C-alpha cells in the first residue's frame with residue numbers, strides 16, 4: 001500500500017521471513033500486566049498493536065498468564081532501573097520488562113518493539129538502559145495563529161481554535177512517537193512568545209494537550225512572554241525585582257498548576273532579538289530567571305532560560321556574546337533554573353564550533369539546544385541527516401577539567417554534578433501528513449530522541465536502526481541508505497558553507513545571497529559573517545581580530561589559533577585567509593573553495609544514484625517523493641555553488657579552475 005509516512009518508525013510491518021516470524025510467534029503469546037495506569041495501559045496497547053501487526057496473530061493482554069511461558073511480563077519494581085530506565089530480561093521462557101516507574105515500562109516496551117522491528121534474535125534483547133539526560137524535550141516554535149517559525153512541514157499540529165473541546169487524535173500519535181524515542185517533555189509554543197498563552201483561555205487549551213501527553217510520560221511546558229505582567233496583567237512594569245510583578249508571576253503560576261497539575265515549567269527567550277527581558281529594567285538574566293524560579297519552585301517546576309543573545313553592534317563579534325553575558329552569572333541562578341545553550345556560538349549553522357559556554361558555567365546546569373528543523377539546512381527540500389551534527393558537538397572536548405571533558409559530559413551533568421540535565425530539539429514537525437515535510441527528516445527527530453537518551457550511540461547505528469524501522473530491512477539497501485545519510489551533512493556543507501565559511505544572514509535563511517548587505521541591523525548582513533574582501537575571506541577571531549578564541553581553554557584554541565594547524569572545516573570561522581594562501585590540502589584557498597563547491601554539488605548526483613538503487617524495497621510513494629526532492633536539491637546545490645563562486649570571484653579575481661564546468 002502507498003505509505004504516506006504518517007506512521008513514522010512505528011510501522012510494524014508484517015514480518016515476511018517465516019523463520020523469524022515463527023520464533024517470534026512462539027515467544028509472544030500473551031502480554032501480562034498486573035498494574036493499572038494510563039501509561040502502563042499505553043505500553044501494553046503498543047506491544048499488542050505492534051506484535052499483532054508484525055506476526056499477524058492476535059495476542060491477548062492478561063492479568064496473570066494462563067500458561068507460564070512464551071509471553072511478555074511487565075512489572076514495576078523498586079529494584080528496577082532508576083529514574084526512567086528499564087531492564088529487559090529473559091526469565092523462565094518469558095520476556096520480562098522491569099522498571100521502577102510506569103514510564104520506564106513504556107520505554108522498555110518500545111525498546112522491545114524496536115528490537116523486533118529489526119528482526120533481531122529474541123534472546124539478544126537482554127538489556128538494562130537508563131537515560132543519560134533527565135529532560136529530553138522538543139521545543140516547538142509554533143505561533144497561536146498556526147504558522148511555525150522556521151517550520152517547513154505545514155502549520156502547527158495544535159489546533160488552538162478547536163481546543164479544548166476537540167482533541168485531535170493526532171496528538172496521541174505525536175505523543176506515542178515521542179515516547180517511543182524517550183522524549184519526556186514538550187514546549188508547545190514559540191520562544192518568541194505570545195502573552196496569550198498565559199490567559200486562562202489558552203491554559204485550558206494547553207491542559208487538553210497535556211492530558212494526552214501525560215499518558216505517555218510527557219510533561220508540557222510553555223514559552224513565556226517576559227513582559228506579560230504589563231501586557232496581560234495591566235501592571236506598570238515587568239521589572240523582576242518589583243514585588244507586584246513577582247506576585248503576579250506567583251499567582252499566574254498557581255493558576256497554571258491548578259489547571260495542569262504536572263506542568264513542567266517555563267522556557268524563556270529574553271533580551272534577544274527584540275524580545276523583552278530583565279535588562280529592560282537594568283536587571284540581569286539571573287534576576288529574571290530567579291523570579292520565575294521562585295514562582296515555580298513550590299511545584300517542582302523548572303525555568304529553562306535561553307542563552308541565545310547578541311547585540312546589534314557592528315564592532316562586536318556575535319560569536320562572543322552569549323559567553324560575555326552569561327559566564328559571569330555562574331552561581332547566581334536559583335536551583336531550578338537551567339540555562340539552555342544553542343549548538344553553536346552564532347546560530348545553528350551547518351557546521352559551527354561548540355559554544356564556549358560549555359564548561360564555563362560549572363555551577364549552573366547548562367542544557368543543550370539542537371535544531372531539528374532545517375533552518376540553515378535547506379528546509380524540507382535538502383536531505384541532511386543531523387545526527388553527525390549533534391554528535392560532533394557532544395563529542396567535542398572542552399578540556400575544562402582536562403582531557404575527556406566533552407560537551408556531553410557537561411550536558412549530562414557528570415562533569416560538574418548538575419542537579420538538572422536537559423537536551424532540547426527545536427521540532428521539525430508540522431501538520432503535513434508525514435509530519436516533517438521531507439520523509440527523510442523524520443530521521444532527525446528520531447536521532448535526537450535516541451541521542452538525548454544515550455549520547456554514546458553512533459550516528460551510524462541510529463541511521464541503520466531508523467532505516468530498518470521506517471524504510472526497509474533489506475540489508476544492502478539499509479547500508480546504501482545509511483551511507484547517504486552519513487555523508488549528507490558534509491555534502492551539504494561543501495556546497496553551502498565550506499571551510500567554516502559562515503552563512504550569510506538573509507531574510508528567509510534559504511537562498512544564497514552572500515551579497516545581501518542591506519538590513520535593519522548591521523549584524524544581519526552577509527558581509528558581517530563572511531568578511532570577503534580583496535585580500536581574502538573569513539572572520540579573524542584570533543588576537544589580531546575579535547579574539548573570541550580566548551573564550552576556549554588553551555588546549556582547544558591552540559590548534560584553532562594557528563591558521564596552519566586549524567582543521568579545514570573550521571578555518572574561516574577563525575581566520576581571514578588570503579586568496580592565494582596554500583592550505584593543508586595542497587590547494588590555495590580559492591582553488592579549495594572551488595573544489596568544495598563543485599564536488600559538493602556533484603555529490604548530490606551520487607545521492608540520487610544511491611537512492612535510485614534502493615527503489616525496489618521502498619514504498620513507491622515515499623521513494624518518488626524523495627526522488628523529487630533530491631532533483632530539486634541538486635538544482636539548488638548548483639545554485640548555491642554558482643552564487644558563491646561568482647560572488648567571491650569579484651574579490652579573488654581568480655579564474656575557476658578549468659576542470660570544472662562554467663557556472664550556469
Ligand code: GCW
Pocket residue numbers: 141149150191192269272273308347
Ligand atoms: O536564528 C534565529 C531564528 C529565529 C529564532 C531565533 C531564536 C525563534 O532565525 O527565527 O526565533 O533564532 O532561536 O530565538
